[in-house]
Amino acid sequence: MSKSSRGQQEEAQIDMTPMLDVVFIMLIFFITTASFVREAGIEVQSPEANMAIKKPEANVFVAVGADNKIWVDKRQVEAPVLRQVIESLRAENPGGAVVIQADKQSDVGTVIAALDAIKAAGGEDVSVATEVE
Numbered sequence: 462m463s464k465s466s467r468g469q470q471e472e473a474q475i476d477m478t479p480m481l482d483v484v485f486i487m488l489i490f491f492i493t494t495a496s497f498v499r500e501a502g503i504e505v506q507s508p509e510a511n512m513a514i515k516k517p518e519a520n521v522f523v524a525v526g527a528d529n530k531i532w533v534d535k536r537q538v539e540a541p542v543l544r545q546v547i548e549s550l551r552a553e554n555p556g557g558a559v560v561i562q563a564d565k566q567s568d569v570g571t572v573i574a575a576l577d578a579i580k581a582a583g584g585e586d587v588s589v590a591t592e593v594e
Contacts, residue, residue, distance in 0.1 A: 520558065523559060525567045526564050527565075529567055534546070540578065544579075544581050545582075547583075547584060548582040551583055551584065559584045
């Protein structure tokens with residue numbers, strides 16, 4: 462092989478390093494900007510309402526079951542500890558809304574206690590989930 466043909470062959474190679482750098486930077490960007498939804502962990506039968514509005518930015522769900530047990534992030538939480546749990550979840554995503562999913566059979570007192578704990582934890586945007594009639 463002559464020197465001129467070897468030089469042409471080296472010029473034809475593509476360096477993939479800059480492209481991989483860009484892909485990794487994009488991956489880091491999407492991971493750090495993604496918001497993750499924290500499901501409550503149980504299914505509830507929400508009451509029906511005529512004026513229900515969807516909340517697409519909700520990312521923390523607090524469920525109050527028919528047995529008046531409170532669930533957050535697929536684990537049962539006692540009412541006195543709910544404030545600390547909500548504070549830690551809101552620290553991860555401070556702009557997200559909190560939705561209380563209360564069962565039809567749950568006591569109003571338990572729902573109000575959950576609402577008070579969420580408000581005390583700094584939850585400004587709190588809603589109660591309902592079913593559309």
